[in-house]
Amino acid sequence: MRAPYIVFRKGERTEMKGRLHSIETFGAVxxxxxxxxxxxxxxxxxxxxxxxxxxxxxDGGRETDLEEILYRAERGRPYYGDKGGVTFSGGEPLMQGQFLIEAMTALKERGIQSALDISGTYVDEYTRDALAACDLVLLDIKHPDPERFEIITGCKQDTLFEVIDMMNELEKPCWIRHVVVPDINDTEEDIEALNQFISKIRNIQKVELLAYHTMAVNKYGKLGIVYRLKGVPPMDKGRLDELKKLVRVPEK
Ligand code: SF4
Known part of the structure:
Protein backbone atom coordinates (compact mmCIF):
# COMPACT_ATOMS: atom_id res chain seq x y z
CA MET A 1 0.00 0.00 0.00
CA ARG A 2 1.24 3.48 -0.80
CA ALA A 3 2.14 5.82 2.00
CA PRO A 4 -0.20 8.81 2.18
CA TYR A 5 0.82 11.74 0.03
CA ILE A 6 3.07 14.00 2.07
CA VAL A 7 3.81 17.45 0.75
CA PHE A 8 7.50 18.03 1.24
CA ARG A 9 8.06 20.62 3.89
CA LYS A 10 10.59 23.22 2.81
CA GLY A 11 13.10 23.69 5.57
CA GLU A 12 13.32 20.00 6.51
CA ARG A 13 17.01 19.32 7.03
CA THR A 14 19.54 16.59 7.61
CA GLU A 15 23.28 16.97 7.99
CA MET A 16 24.16 14.48 5.27
CA LYS A 17 25.54 15.89 2.04
CA GLY A 18 25.92 14.27 -1.34
CA ARG A 19 27.61 15.27 -4.57
CA LEU A 20 25.52 15.57 -7.68
CA HIS A 21 26.49 15.66 -11.33
CA SER A 22 23.06 16.54 -12.75
CA ILE A 23 19.33 15.85 -12.58
CA GLU A 24 17.06 14.63 -15.36
CA THR A 25 13.31 15.08 -15.04
CA PHE A 26 10.88 12.88 -17.00
CA GLY A 27 13.55 10.22 -17.55
CA ALA A 28 12.08 7.29 -19.49
CA VAL A 29 15.07 4.99 -20.01
CA ASP A 59 35.17 16.31 -5.92
CA GLY A 60 33.48 17.51 -9.12
CA GLY A 61 29.82 18.34 -9.61
CA ARG A 62 28.12 20.21 -6.79
CA GLU A 63 26.91 19.56 -3.30
CA THR A 64 23.36 18.40 -2.66
CA ASP A 65 21.39 17.33 0.40
CA LEU A 66 18.35 15.32 1.35
CA GLU A 67 16.16 18.38 1.21
CA GLU A 68 16.95 18.94 -2.45
CA ILE A 69 16.56 15.25 -3.35
CA LEU A 70 13.13 15.05 -1.72
CA TYR A 71 12.00 18.35 -3.14
CA ARG A 72 12.96 17.40 -6.68
CA ALA A 73 11.55 13.88 -6.29
CA GLU A 74 8.23 15.26 -5.04
CA ARG A 75 7.96 17.60 -8.02
CA GLY A 76 7.92 14.59 -10.35
CA ARG A 77 5.39 12.64 -8.32
CA PRO A 78 2.32 13.45 -10.48
CA TYR A 79 4.02 11.66 -13.40
CA TYR A 80 5.32 8.53 -11.70
CA GLY A 81 2.11 6.44 -11.72
CA ASP A 82 2.48 2.94 -10.27
CA LYS A 83 5.80 2.10 -11.94
CA GLY A 84 7.84 5.30 -11.99
CA GLY A 85 9.87 7.00 -9.29
CA VAL A 86 13.46 8.00 -8.71
CA THR A 87 16.67 6.55 -10.14
CA PHE A 88 20.12 7.20 -8.71
CA SER A 89 22.62 6.83 -11.51
CA GLY A 90 26.08 8.23 -12.06
CA GLY A 91 28.91 8.14 -11.92
CA GLU A 92 28.75 5.21 -9.58
CA PRO A 93 26.06 5.99 -7.00
CA LEU A 94 27.30 3.35 -4.54
CA MET A 95 30.28 5.62 -3.85
CA GLN A 96 27.74 7.69 -1.89
CA GLY A 97 26.04 4.74 -0.25
CA GLN A 98 25.47 6.35 3.15
CA PHE A 99 23.78 9.39 1.61
CA LEU A 100 21.66 7.20 -0.65
CA ILE A 101 20.49 4.97 2.21
CA GLU A 102 19.12 8.06 3.89
CA ALA A 103 17.62 9.40 0.66
CA MET A 104 16.00 6.13 -0.42
CA THR A 105 14.63 5.47 3.07
CA ALA A 106 13.05 8.94 3.12
CA LEU A 107 11.64 8.43 -0.39
CA LYS A 108 10.15 5.08 0.63
CA GLU A 109 8.45 6.74 3.61
CA ARG A 110 6.82 9.05 1.08
CA GLY A 111 5.73 6.17 -1.17
CA ILE A 112 8.27 6.94 -3.91
CA GLN A 113 10.16 3.98 -5.37
CA SER A 114 13.93 4.11 -5.93
CA ALA A 115 16.15 2.35 -8.44
CA LEU A 116 19.95 2.16 -8.23
CA ASP A 117 21.80 2.19 -11.54
CA ILE A 118 25.17 0.63 -10.75
CA SER A 119 28.22 -0.83 -12.46
CA GLY A 120 29.55 -3.28 -9.85
CA THR A 121 32.88 -1.48 -9.75
CA TYR A 122 32.57 -0.25 -6.16
CA VAL A 123 31.74 -1.80 -2.78
CA ASP A 124 32.08 -0.48 0.76
CA GLU A 125 30.47 -0.92 4.17
CA TYR A 126 27.28 0.86 3.02
CA THR A 127 26.71 -1.15 -0.14
CA ARG A 128 24.56 -3.90 1.32
CA ASP A 129 22.22 -1.48 3.10
CA ALA A 130 22.01 0.71 0.01
CA LEU A 131 21.00 -2.31 -2.09
CA ALA A 132 18.48 -3.29 0.59
CA ALA A 133 16.98 0.22 0.61
CA CYS A 134 16.28 0.39 -3.13
CA ASP A 135 13.32 -1.22 -4.91
CA LEU A 136 15.16 -2.16 -8.10
CA VAL A 137 18.78 -2.51 -9.19
CA LEU A 138 19.83 -1.66 -12.73
CA LEU A 139 23.07 -3.62 -12.96
CA ASP A 140 25.31 -2.75 -15.87
CA ILE A 141 27.42 -5.79 -16.76
CA LYS A 142 30.32 -4.30 -18.67
CA HIS A 143 31.68 -7.68 -19.74
CA PRO A 144 31.37 -11.25 -18.41
CA ASP A 145 35.05 -12.01 -19.02
CA PRO A 146 37.33 -10.69 -16.22
CA GLU A 147 40.15 -9.57 -18.52
CA ARG A 148 37.86 -7.75 -20.92
CA PHE A 149 35.93 -6.29 -17.98
CA GLU A 150 39.20 -4.77 -16.79
CA ILE A 151 40.10 -3.50 -20.26
CA ILE A 152 36.69 -1.80 -20.57
CA THR A 153 36.43 -0.38 -17.03
CA GLY A 154 39.98 -0.20 -15.67
CA CYS A 155 38.66 -2.10 -12.61
CA LYS A 156 38.90 -5.69 -11.38
CA GLN A 157 35.74 -7.77 -11.55
CA ASP A 158 35.81 -8.83 -7.87
CA THR A 159 33.48 -6.08 -6.67
CA LEU A 160 30.91 -7.07 -9.30
CA PHE A 161 30.73 -10.54 -7.75
CA GLU A 162 30.41 -9.04 -4.27
CA VAL A 163 27.50 -6.89 -5.46
CA ILE A 164 25.84 -9.87 -7.15
CA ASP A 165 26.19 -11.97 -3.98
CA MET A 166 24.51 -9.23 -1.96
CA MET A 167 21.73 -8.82 -4.51
CA ASN A 168 21.13 -12.58 -4.49
CA GLU A 169 20.99 -12.70 -0.69
CA LEU A 170 18.49 -9.85 -0.72
CA GLU A 171 16.62 -11.35 -3.70
CA LYS A 172 16.60 -7.84 -5.06
CA PRO A 173 14.65 -7.38 -8.30
CA CYS A 174 17.00 -6.27 -11.05
CA TRP A 175 17.34 -5.31 -14.65
CA ILE A 176 20.56 -6.27 -16.40
CA ARG A 177 22.01 -3.75 -18.83
CA HIS A 178 24.82 -4.38 -21.27
CA VAL A 179 26.27 -1.92 -23.76
CA VAL A 180 27.15 -3.59 -27.07
CA VAL A 181 30.15 -2.13 -28.90
CA PRO A 182 31.21 -3.09 -32.45
CA ASP A 183 34.23 -5.45 -32.45
CA ILE A 184 34.34 -5.55 -28.64
CA ASN A 185 31.29 -7.59 -27.63
CA ASP A 186 28.97 -7.86 -30.65
CA THR A 187 29.24 -11.56 -31.52
CA GLU A 188 26.79 -14.40 -30.79
CA GLU A 189 29.47 -15.87 -28.51
CA ASP A 190 29.63 -12.65 -26.52
CA ILE A 191 25.87 -12.73 -25.90
CA GLU A 192 26.00 -16.41 -24.96
CA ALA A 193 28.77 -15.58 -22.45
CA LEU A 194 26.50 -12.88 -21.04
CA ASN A 195 23.63 -15.40 -20.81
CA GLN A 196 25.87 -17.78 -18.86
CA PHE A 197 27.10 -15.04 -16.57
CA ILE A 198 23.68 -13.69 -15.63
CA SER A 199 22.23 -17.18 -15.10
CA LYS A 200 23.69 -16.94 -11.58
CA ILE A 201 21.75 -13.79 -10.72
CA ARG A 202 18.38 -14.27 -9.01
CA ASN A 203 15.29 -12.20 -9.64
CA ILE A 204 16.18 -10.70 -13.02
CA GLN A 205 13.12 -9.01 -14.48
CA LYS A 206 14.58 -7.77 -17.71
CA VAL A 207 17.78 -7.79 -19.79
CA GLU A 208 18.51 -4.73 -21.90
CA LEU A 209 21.14 -4.63 -24.64
CA LEU A 210 22.05 -1.00 -25.28
CA ALA A 211 23.68 0.31 -28.43
CA TYR A 212 27.09 1.96 -28.17
CA HIS A 213 26.89 5.52 -29.48
CA THR A 214 29.40 8.30 -30.06
CA MET A 215 27.37 11.25 -28.77
CA ALA A 216 29.76 11.92 -25.87
CA VAL A 217 32.95 12.18 -27.94
CA ASN A 218 32.98 15.99 -27.91
CA LYS A 219 32.82 16.02 -24.10
CA TYR A 220 36.18 14.24 -24.01
CA GLY A 221 37.78 16.89 -26.18
CA LYS A 222 36.48 19.67 -23.92
CA LEU A 223 37.77 17.85 -20.82
CA GLY A 224 41.15 17.15 -22.40
CA ILE A 225 40.67 13.37 -22.03
CA VAL A 226 41.73 11.02 -24.82
CA TYR A 227 38.74 9.16 -26.30
CA ARG A 228 40.09 5.64 -26.66
CA LEU A 229 37.34 4.32 -28.95
CA LYS A 230 38.03 6.92 -31.62
CA GLY A 231 36.95 5.56 -35.00
CA VAL A 232 34.64 2.89 -33.60
CA PRO A 233 31.26 3.44 -35.28
CA PRO A 234 27.95 3.52 -33.39
CA MET A 235 26.40 0.09 -32.92
CA ASP A 236 24.23 -0.89 -35.88
CA LYS A 237 20.58 -1.06 -34.73
CA GLY A 238 19.74 -4.00 -37.01
CA ARG A 239 22.65 -6.06 -35.66
CA LEU A 240 21.66 -5.13 -32.10
CA ASP A 241 18.10 -6.34 -32.77
CA GLU A 242 19.52 -9.68 -33.96
CA LEU A 243 21.60 -10.01 -30.81
CA LYS A 244 18.62 -9.10 -28.61
CA LYS A 245 16.87 -12.25 -29.85
CA LEU A 246 19.68 -14.37 -28.37
CA VAL A 247 19.29 -12.98 -24.85
CA ARG A 248 17.79 -15.33 -22.25
CA VAL A 249 16.22 -13.95 -19.10
CA PRO A 250 16.99 -16.55 -16.42
CA GLU A 251 14.14 -18.21 -14.53
CA LYS A 252 13.74 -16.77 -11.04
S1 SF4 B 1 30.10 4.25 -17.80
FE1 SF4 B 1 31.73 3.45 -16.47
S2 SF4 B 1 33.08 5.19 -16.09
FE2 SF4 B 1 31.16 6.01 -16.84
S3 SF4 B 1 29.97 6.49 -15.04
FE3 SF4 B 1 29.37 4.42 -15.69
S4 SF4 B 1 30.72 3.03 -14.56
FE4 SF4 B 1 31.62 5.09 -14.42
Missing part, protein backbone atom coordinates in the same frame (compact mmCIF):
# COMPACT_ATOMS: atom_id res chain seq x y z
CA UNK A 30 16.58 4.46 -16.55
CA UNK A 31 14.05 2.10 -15.01
CA UNK A 32 10.30 1.60 -15.33
CA UNK A 33 7.82 4.41 -15.99
CA UNK A 34 8.63 8.10 -15.77
CA UNK A 35 11.46 8.91 -13.38
CA UNK A 36 13.47 11.68 -11.82
CA UNK A 37 17.08 10.65 -12.38
CA UNK A 38 19.81 11.91 -10.07
CA UNK A 39 23.23 11.44 -11.63
CA UNK A 40 25.60 11.21 -8.68
CA UNK A 41 29.15 12.50 -8.93
CA UNK A 42 32.19 10.23 -8.67
CA UNK A 43 33.15 6.91 -10.25
CA UNK A 44 36.07 4.52 -9.72
CA UNK A 45 35.77 3.14 -13.27
CA UNK A 46 37.02 4.69 -16.51
CA UNK A 47 34.89 2.87 -19.06
CA UNK A 48 36.10 3.15 -22.63
CA UNK A 49 32.68 4.36 -23.80
CA UNK A 50 31.56 6.35 -20.75
CA UNK A 51 29.21 9.12 -21.81
CA UNK A 52 29.62 11.00 -18.52
CA UNK A 53 33.40 11.46 -18.11
CA UNK A 54 32.67 14.69 -16.25
CA UNK A 55 31.09 12.52 -13.50
CA UNK A 56 34.37 10.70 -12.72
CA UNK A 57 36.03 13.04 -10.20
CA UNK A 58 34.64 12.62 -6.71
Missing amino acids: DGPGIRTVFFMQGCPARCLYCHNPDSWKC
